[in-house]
Amino acid sequence: MAEKDTELMKGEIIVKDPSKLRLKPNLQDYNGLRKSFKWADAEKMVDWFPGGKINAAYNVLDRHAKGKNADKLALIYDDGAGTVKKYTFKQLNDEANKFANVLKKLGVKRQDRVFVFLQRTVECYASFLGAIKYGAIASPMFPAFGPDAIKDRLLDSSAVVLVTDPELKKRFYQVKNDLPDLKHLIVVGEDNPPAGELSYSKEMATASKEFETVPMDPEEFMFMLYTSGTTGKPKGVVHAHKGIVQQTLTTRWVLDVHDDDIYWCTADIGWVTGVVYGVLGPWSNGITQIGLGGRFDPETWYKTIQNYKITVWYTAPTAVRMLMAKGDELPAKYDLSSLRALYSVGEPLNPEGVKWALEVFDSKPFHDTWWQTETGSILITNFPEMPIKPGSMGKPLPGVEAAIVDENGDVLPQGEEGSLVLKPGWPSMMRQIWKNPAKYNEYMRNDWYYTGDTAQIDKDGYFWYVGRADDVIKTSGERVGPFEVESALIEHPAVAEAGVIGKPDQLRGNIIKAFIVLTPGHTESDELKVEIQKFVKTRLAGHAYPREIDVVKTLPKTRSGKIMRRLLRARELGLPIGDTSTLED
């Protein structure tokens, strides 16, 4: 494996000529910085209140709204259907202040959970940041979530406020009775709300735009995001205000933003990339961002780059593959010359994708970046000043220690495959799994944080992703837990048992595949499968349904009754079946 990779690298390394780069990268001398860097240096990139207090949203909005960036555009929001709205840092700060005042009027307490379930609109940004300013814990939810996914999150976190819209609130109402802690439902676009609801616009109309952003202890919580693991329901990953230090730093060093950039992160704010690099990092650096509503569409995307003269673009491998699949004639119709730097995250980026970009985007390669919901910001990455080895995730951020270890936690030599681990303690690391210390502790072993990924390091210190060490599925870059899908499947009356795996797919990285046992009285048919797919889509989430379903007579289980997904996967993919000593019969 190591030998093969070394060959690949020799032939195909992308070396950048500093004299040809349009701007000098913010990070210079990576090797020197790895030795000299201290987190205390990064702490100087953000503003602090007296007594060592901080508020991430102060750094994202107030410091610009009160300074030289006050009238600079923070957001150009294009709804994808012809309406464009523009907000300066001052205007966006005013909106967030008003929302913080709404929370104050409602008597929301410090560190209460405020959930935002909205499309990517200005109200979504304002309520998310307003909640953080106020000292609440903000939590965005992906608009494709169905009632089950909403209930899991609001219930586990004992959420107090939900901000949503007339369309999305219908899903909330299906589970409302199971959520006794939720006190306030604020609806955007509902001017005459029925009893039990508040109108966002009415509340905002009477709220003051003056608000003193609350100084927080750096360890107090800023936002939480639910994410999937192998077992159980989604877990609430909780991030502290101090994370803004590293979120600011990585946006500057990795995404390499400069003052005049027009930056576009394509991720929805319901995912960590959308939160950290679609809200926090870029605005903390005072950068103008494009927000695009609507669905993925290659033509619209190229048009967006052309029309807004995007310079820095952060997207995901599935999107890159979908653009590639559309062919090279389409991008040739657009002027994409504004682009300076391209980045990708969420799943492995094939070397072909990196090289395709060189052809289509005037010699600009994609820079692959690696991180997780739990890590709170980019930790391993390709830096603008550094040569790229297509297919590699790059190198650790200065200040971050990453290694490959064996089962005992012993560091493996270069070229050997093992668990990707990190030395805990970087500023944006998750602070807890909500109400679940045992789950948090599962990440920590042998003084390492276990990422759940397997990888290897080459002789030049570049990291190469191998796969997941667990059953977590990455489909179109989105993280799905097999247990959630299985739980949704068995709610359908025709499904007695279900086992769910990720099946490799050229376009989506993986698709979700389900093996189901039918309840007596049901027979297999295409109609039934479609109905089951629709059922999961509407209950759980638009992206988390099985694209393939096989009906089977039995599922392989351990003697304790656990479905052996590993075996299902091995059978499906024709892999060695491995140890079956725990198999039932």
Ligand code: PRX
């Ligand atoms: O398996 C890795 C994969 O995505 C997982 C984290 O998923 P999530 O928490 O949803 O965060 C995604 C966006 C930050 C990782 O454990 N992953 C992330 N980036 C890469 C990747 N796999 C391969 N290459 C990457 N660059």
